[in-house]
Amino acid sequence: MSIFKKMSARFMPLFVVALVIALAAVGCSQPSTAPTSSPTSTPELSGEITIAGSTTVQPVSEMLAEAFKVMHPKVNIVVQGGGSSVGVKSASEGTVNIGAASREVKENEKGLGLNEFVIARDGIAIVVHPSQTVKGLTRIQVRDIFAGKITNWSEVGGANKSIHIVAREEGSGTRSAFEEMVMSEDALIAKEAILQPSNGAIRTTVAGDPDSIGFLSFGYLDSSVKAVDINGIGATVENAKSGTYPIVRPLLYLTKSQPSGLVKAYIDFVLSPEGQEIVSKDYLSVN
Amino acid sequence: MSRYFTDRLAKYLVFIAGTVSFVILLAIAVFIIKGGIPAFEQIGILNFIFGTEWRPGQDQFGILAMIVGSIVVTVGSLILAIPLGIACAILLAEVAPHRVRQFLRPAVELLVGIPSVVYGLVGLVLLVPAIRQIGGNGFSVLGASIVLMAMVLPTIISISEDSIRALPSHYKEGALALGATQWQTIWKVLLPAARSGIGASVVLGMGRAVGETMAMIMVIGNSIVFPKSPLDPARTLTGNIAVEINYATGVHESALFATGIVLFVFIILLNSIAVVTLKRGTHVQAAA
Numbered sequence: 001m002s003i004f005k006k007m008s009a010r011f012m013p014l015f016v017v018a019l020v021i022a023l024a025a026v027g028c029s030q031p032s033t034a035p036t037s038s039p040t041s042t043p044e045l046s047g048e049i050t051i052a053g054s055t056t057v058q059p060v061s062e063m064l065a066e067a068f069k070v071m072h073p074k075v076n077i078v079v080q081g082g083g084s085s086v087g088v089k090s091a092s093e094g095t096v097n098i099g100a101a102s103r104e105v106k107e108n109e110k111g112l113g114l115n116e117f118v119i120a121r122d123g124i125a126i127v128v129h130p131s132q133t134v135k136g137l138t139r140i141q142v143r144d145i146f147a148g149k150i151t152n153w154s155e156v157g158g159a160n161k162s163i164h165i166v167a168r169e170e171g172s173g174t175r176s177a178f179e180e181m182v183m184s185e186d187a188l189i190a191k192e193a194i195l196q197p198s199n200g201a202i203r204t205t206v207a208g209d210p211d212s213i214g215f216l217s218f219g220y221l222d223s224s225v226k227a228v229d230i231n232g233i234g235a236t237v238e239n240a241k242s243g244t245y246p247i248v249r250p251l252l253y254l255t256k257s258q259p260s261g262l263v264k265a266y267i268d269f270v271l272s273p274e275g276q277e278i279v280s281k282d283y284l285s286v287n
Numbered sequence: 288m289s290r291y292f293t294d295r296l297a298k299y300l301v302f303i304a305g306t307v308s309f310v311i312l313l314a315i316a317v318f319i320i321k322g323g324i325p326a327f328e329q330i331g332i333l334n335f336i337f338g339t340e341w342r343p344g345q346d347q348f349g350i351l352a353m354i355v356g357s358i359v360v361t362v363g364s365l366i367l368a369i370p371l372g373i374a375c376a377i378l379l380a381e382v383a384p385h386r387v388r389q390f391l392r393p394a395v396e397l398l399v400g401i402p403s404v405v406y407g408l409v410g411l412v413l414l415v416p417a418i419r420q421i422g423g424n425g426f427s428v429l430g431a432s433i434v435l436m437a438m439v440l441p442t443i444i445s446i447s448e449d450s451i452r453a454l455p456s457h458y459k460e461g462a463l464a465l466g467a468t469q470w471q472t473i474w475k476v477l478l479p480a481a482r483s484g485i486g487a488s489v490v491l492g493m494g495r496a497v498g499e500t501m502a503m504i505m506v507i508g509n510s511i512v513f514p515k516s517p518l519d520p521a522r523t524l525t526g527n528i529a530v531e532i533n534y535a536t537g538v539h540e541s542a543l544f545a546t547g548i549v550l551f552v553f554i555i556l557l558n559s560i561a562v563v564t565l566k567r568g569t570h571v572q573a574a575a
Binding site: 055082083084086164169170171172173176179191192193194195196197205208 | 426512530534
C-alpha cells in the first residue's frame with residue numbers, strides 16, 4: 001500500500017500536466033473552418049468550392065461536382081452533409097461557399113438575406129403498405145391522419161384498422177418540408193408517430209406493417225410500398241413537374257452574397273441543360 | 288541497476304496507462320457539460336428535466352418522456368432478466384453436470400460479443416411483427432425490454448455465478464450435513480449469502496440497459512410519448528441523442544448534449560449503487 005502512496009505523490013506533477021493538456025484540448029474545441037475559395041474571373045477556373053447541408057441534396061451535389069471538375073480540372077469541390085439547417089447556418093456564417101437545403105428557407109431564416117437558387121424539385125410521396133385498400137387521400141385527410149385526428153382507416157374508406165403513423169425525426173429536411181406543405185401550426189405531427197431516422201428506415205417500416213402510413217422522398221419509392229394519390233393526383237414525376245401533384249419541395253443552393261467568379265460559374269453550370277440532366281436522374285429538373 | 292530500471296519503467300507505464308484512462312473520462316465529462324450548458328441556460332434545468340413536450344421545431348425541450356422511457360424499458364428488461372439470469376447462474380454454479388456447463392458457459396459469454404445492432408435487427412425482424420399480432424404497431428416497450436433482456440442476461444449470469452462459486456465451501460457442506468436438500472441449500476443458504484454479488488450483477492446489468500442505444504432505436508419506435516402499456520412505443524435518452532444529432536443545430540444540439548449529461552448522472556448513480564452493494568456484501572461475509 002505504502003508503495004502506491006509514494007508513487008502517487010511522485011507522479012502527481014505528471015498527472016496534473018496530463019490533466020491540463022486534456023483540458024486545454026477540450027477548451028479549444030472548435031477549429032475555425034474558414035472558406036478557402038479564391039474566386040477568380042479569369043477564363044481558366046481554379047480554386048475550391050465548399051458545399052454543405054442537406055443530405056438529400058448531397059448525392060446530387062456530388063454528381064454535379066464530379067461533372068464540373070471534368071470540365072475544369074483545376075477546380076476542387078468539397079461536398080459535405082449535415083442537414084438543411086446546417087446548410088442555412090453555414091452559408092449565412094460564410095463558413096462554406098454554398099449551403100444546401102431540401103426545404104424552403106423558414107420565416108426566421110429569411111432575415112439572413114441569403115441568395116436562393118432552386119436547383120431541383122423533389123416530390124414527397126405519402127406511402128402505405130402495398131396491401132392497403134385506400135388508394136387516395138386528400139391533403140386535408142393526410143394532415144388529419146398525421147396530426148392524430150383521424151386514427152382509423154375506416155374513416156378514410158379503408159378497413160376497420162387503426163392507423164400507424166411513421167415519420168422522420170425532428171430536424172430532418174424531409175420532415176420540415178412535409179410539415180410546411182401538409183401540416184399546420186394547430187396540426188403538428190402526432191406524438192404517437194413512430195419516428196425513424198432515415199428515408200430507408202421509413203420505407204422498411206411501412207413495407208412491414210399493413211396498417212402504416214409514412215412519407216418518402218420520390219427518390220426512395222419502390223415496389224415494397226405504395227404511394228397514394230393526393231387530391232386524386234398520382235405521385236408521379238410527370239404530375240410533380242406539371243405542378244398538379246401538391247407536395248413538392250425545392251432543393252436549394254444558398255449563398256451569402258451574390259455569387260461571382262468560381263461559385264457563379266458552378267451554379268450556372270448546375271442550372272444549365274447539362275447540369276439539369278444530371279439532376280433529373282434523381283429529382284425533377286427545374287426547367 | 289537494470290533490474291530496478293525495468294521495475295521502475297513498468298511502474299511508469301502502468302501509471303501512465305491509468306492516468307490516460309482517467310483523463311479520457313474527464314475529457315468526455317468536460318466536453319458533454321460544455322456542450323450542454325447553453326441548453327440548461329436557455330431552457331432552464333427544471334423545464335428541461337420535467338418538461339413533457341419535446342418539439343425542437345417549436346423550441347420545446349422537455350425530456351421527461353425520455354427519462355420515463357429509459358426507466359420503463361430498463362425495469363422491464365430486468366423483470367424478465369433477473370429470474371432467468373439467477374436461475375441460469377444457479378444451474379451453472381450448482382446444478383449442471385460438468386459437460387453441460389462446459390458448453391453453456393462459453394455460449395453465455397458469446398452473448399456479450401454479439402454487436403447490439405444484430406440484437407436490434409433480430410428484434411426488428413422477429414419481435415416487432417410478432418408483437419403487432421398482439422396489438423399496437425409492434426414498435427413497443429415490450430419488444431425493447433425483450434431485446435434488452437437478452438443483452439443484460441450475460442452480465443447477470445456470469446457475475447451471479449461467480450459470486451455463488453466464491454462462497455466458502457463450508458456453507459454448502461454445513462447445510463447439506465445438517466440434512467438440507469440441494470434445493471434448500473441453494474435457496475436458503477447460498478442465494479442469501481451471495482446476494483451482494485447478485486445485487487451488483489443486477490445493477491451492472493442495469494447500467495448496460497440504460498446505455499444501450501442502437502438496438503433500442505430499431506425496436507422501440509422512438510415516439511416521444513409516455514408509454515401507457517407495454518405495447519406502446521417510447522423513446523430512451525440514448526435514442527434521443529442518436530436519432531436527432533445528425534441534423535441538430537443551436538439549442539437543439541445543446542439540448543442533446545444536456546440529455547447526455549442526464550444520462551451521465553444516471554450511470555454514475557447506478558455504478559455508485561453497485562459499488563456500495565458489493566462493499567456491504569463483503570463486510571457481511573467477513574463478519575460471518
